[in-house]
Amino acid sequence: MKTGEINLPENVLAFLHSIGENKSLNAYNSVFREEALSKADSIAGKISSGDHGKLAGMVISVKDVISIKDKPMTSSSAILKNFSPVYSATVIERLLAEDAIIIGKTNSDEFAMGSTNETSAFGFVRNPVNREYVPGGSSGGSAASVAARLCDVSLGSDTGGSIRQPASFCGVYGFKPTYSIVSRYGLTSYASSFDTIGPIANNISDIAIVMDVISGHDPKDSTSSQLPPANFSVPEKLPEGLKIGLPLEYLGEGLDPQIKSFLDSFINRIRSRGIKVEPVSLPHTSYAVAAYYILTTAEASSNLSRYDGVRYGHRSLNNSDLNEMYTLSRTEGFGDEVKLRIMLGTYVLSAGYYDAYYKKAQKVRRLIKNDFDAVFSSVDLIIAPTTPHIGKKIGDGFTDPLQMYLGDVYTTSANLAGIPALNIPAGYSDSGLPVGLQLMANCFNDKLLLDFGREVR
C-alpha cells in the first residue's frame, strides 16, 4: 500500500460516505464509524513516524460471523440479534496488530447457511453489479462490500463455497485457504471441519498481504496447522513446466455454456503462454454435494445447540417450562434454512442412521480427498468453473432446496478435501453479470495458487 500518498482519515471518510450512499445494498449489519475514524487518525500518526504495521490503513469489513470484542455479532440471525462477544477472533487480533482499520460487519446468510444471502434475518443483500440480483452467499455482504468499493478487503468464511461463489457473482477475487492455515478461533462454527476464513478483494495483492497477516499457527485452535506460514505477498516465479488439470467431471450437464466458453478462452490464454493444461478425473465428484450436506448439517446440528436461550441470545418469554423455553427460543430465533439443516443433521446422527449417512459420508470424503491427491500427483493446479450458473435474481427463490444445494457442486469438493481454492473474475456474461473461474491447489500450496492467480489475471 502506497501509504504516503493517501490521507487515511479522508480515505476512511470516503468509504463511510460510500457505505451511506449504498445503504440499499444492505451489505453491512453494522458500521463502526467513530472507531474507524479515530483509528485512521492514530494510524496516520504511526505512518508519519514510520512505526506502522503491515496493513496500515487498509480498510477491512468482516463477515458478521467473526467475533470482534464488544461489537455486535449477529451471525445474521435473530437468535444473536443483541449479542456482543467478550473476545476477538484470532484473525481480528492479527489484523488490528498490523494496523488494519475494521470498518464494519457484513451481512451474510444466517449462520453462513445459504448461497444467496437471502436467509439473513436482516434482509437480502443486493449485488452491486446488478441490484436486481443476489450477491451470492453466504459471504454475500462481504463480496458486495468489496465489489461496491465499500472497503478494501473483506474477511469472509467458506464452508462449501461461501467465499468463492459470492466473489464469482460479484466479480471479485475470493480465496478459501487450505483448511487449518487460518485460525478459526472466534469464527462462529457452522461445520467445524469445513469452515475456513479467507479474504475477498479486488486484487490478489490485497488477498496475499491479508493472508500474510491472518495465517499461521494459533494455539487456541487445535485444528490449526503447525507449519510456518508462507510469505504470500512476495510473488515467486512460477515453476518451470507448470501443469494445470481440467477435471472432466466439472464440465458435464448443468454448466452454463457461457461459463464454459470463459473457461475455454482462459485455457487457451494460458496455453498460449506455454502452460500445459490436461484433462484430469475426479471420479467421486458427483457424491460431493450429498456428502457435504450430510457432514456439514451433522456438525451444524451440534454446533448450533449452544443457542438455547439460557446464557445469551434470544430467549422466548412465552415459556412455561424449560422444554418450552428451549423450543420457543429456538423456533423464534432461527430461520427456516437453519432449522432445516439442524433437523437434517440431527437425523443423520441419530441412532440407526449414523452408519448409513454420517459414516458413509465420511468415507466419501476420504475418497474425494484421494481423488485430489491422485490428480495433484500429476498436475500442480486445477482449473474449473466456480458455479454452474450465472447469477440469480433476488426473490427468484428455489422452491426446491436441492436445486440450491446443487449450485454448490463445484465448490464443496475443496472443503471436503481441505484444499485451497480461489475465485478469479473472468469477465461478464451477455446479461452483464460477472463470471468467475476457480483455481484449486493441493493442501498447503496456497502460495502457488495465489502466485498463479496473480500471473494470469
Next chain:
Amino acid sequence: MDMSPALVPVIGLEIHVQLKTATKLFCGCSAKFGDEPNSNVCPVCLGHPGALPVLNKKAIDFAILLGIACNSTISGKSLFERKNYFYPDLPKGYQISQLEKPVCLGGYIFAGDKKIALNRIHVEEDAGKSIHLHDGTTAIDLNRSGVPLLEIVTEPVICSAAEAVEFLSSLRTIVRYLDICDGNMEEGSLRCDANVSVMPAGSGILGVKTEIKNMNSFRNTEKAINYEIERQTELILDGGKVTQETLLWDPDSGSARIMRSKEESNDYRYFPDPDLVEFSISGEWTEQLKMIMPEMPRARFDRYVKDHSLSPYDAGVITQSRELADFYEAVASITSDFKSSANWIMTDVLRLLNERKITVNQFPVPPEEIASLINMINSGEISNKIAKMVFDEIADSGEKAADLIERKNLRQISDSAGLEKMIDEVIARHPAQAEEFRAGKEKVFGFFIGQIMKESRGKANPKLVNIILSGKLGKSAVGN
C-alpha cells in the same frame, strides 16, 4: 414348594472422578472447587460462539496413570466425541466425552481379593451445576463446566452392594495414591452410578437392569444398591417384570424414584468432535509416566506383609492412604524396626490424627522424631512410658525429642551401681514387705518395682531393676 433358583444380583458401576488438574480440560480456567460462582469461566467453557477447545494434556496423563495402576491397555490413538443433549448447565449443548477410542481399555481393580474387571476408563468434561433456589428459580454455576473427569466403567461382575463399596473404596485409595483426585464423595469429586439387575443363580442370563444415580456416600451406595436388589427381587417373585429405567436415590427417604424411563432416554448422537484432533499416546509417554508412578496400595500391602512381617490388618490400615504409608516408611527406614514403627503409626499417630482431625501432611511430629524415640527405647535410653510422654509433649511444643529428654533429664538410669544403691535403700525402708516376699508372697515384687520407679521418677531401666531386685530378694528374675 418353590424350586426355582434364588435370584442373584449383578452390578456394574460407572464412576466419575474429578481430576485435580490446575486448569479445566479444554481451557485455561481454574478447576478449583468452591470459588465464587461463575468466577472461573471464559468463552470456551461458557460455550460462546467461535470459542474452541484445546486439550489439557495433564488430564490425559492422569487417565494414563490410572490406566497403568489398573493394568488397563493404554490406547495408541484416542479421540474425543460429542455427546449431544440439552440441559441448562451444559453450555454447548453437548459434552465432550469419549466413546469409540477411550484412553484406557480393560484392566481390573481388586475389591478385597476379587478382581473386578473394568470395561474402560475415558476422559470427559464436567457440566456446570444447577442450583435450585427456594423461590422455585434455578441458578447456574459454570465454574465446574469443563472440569476434567475420568469415567471408570466396570463390567457387570459385582455380586453385592458390599462388594460394590469395597470396589469403590479400592478405587478411591488408588486415585488418592496417584494424587489425581480428592476422592470426596460428599463434595462430588467421586460420583458413582450403579447398574443393577438380578438373575436366577447360575443362569448366566442377565436380567433387565436399572441405573441408580445420586449416591453421594459409601453408605448411600450400599443402601441404594441393596434397596434396588430387594425391589427387583420382590417384583420378580410377585410375577412382575423389571423395566429399564433410571432411578434417582433419595438419601433422606432411603428410597429411589424414577428419573426417566427407557422411552425418555436421550439419543446422544455421538460423533467425533471436529474441533479436536485424534491424538496418539506413544509408548514413550506411558513409559515416562510409569517412572513417576508411586507404588500402589496393593503392592505396598504385599511388601509390608512379606518383607516387613506386618500383620495383614496393620498393613491394610497403614496402606489405606499414601501419606500414612509414606509416613510409616519414613519412620521404618530410620529405625529398621518395622513392628515398632507400625505400632506407633497404628496407635499414637492415628490417635492424634483422629483427635486433632488433621491430615498426615499436617502431623506435628515429623517421622524422624518418632524414629528417634523408637531407637532410644530400643537402646534402653528411655522407657516406653517416657517415650509416649515425650511424644505427647513435642506434639504440642514442636520441640525435638532428644532436646526435651536432655532438658528434662529423662534418660533411663542404666547404671547398675547407682540402681543397686537405690534398690538397697528401698528394701531397707520396707523390711516388712521384704519379709513377706521371702515368705512366698510374690505379689509384693510389683510393690518394690513401683517404689523403685517412683524413686527414680520413672527413669530406672525396668529390665535392670528387675534383675537387680530379683537378686537382692533371692528370686529368679521375673519376666525375661
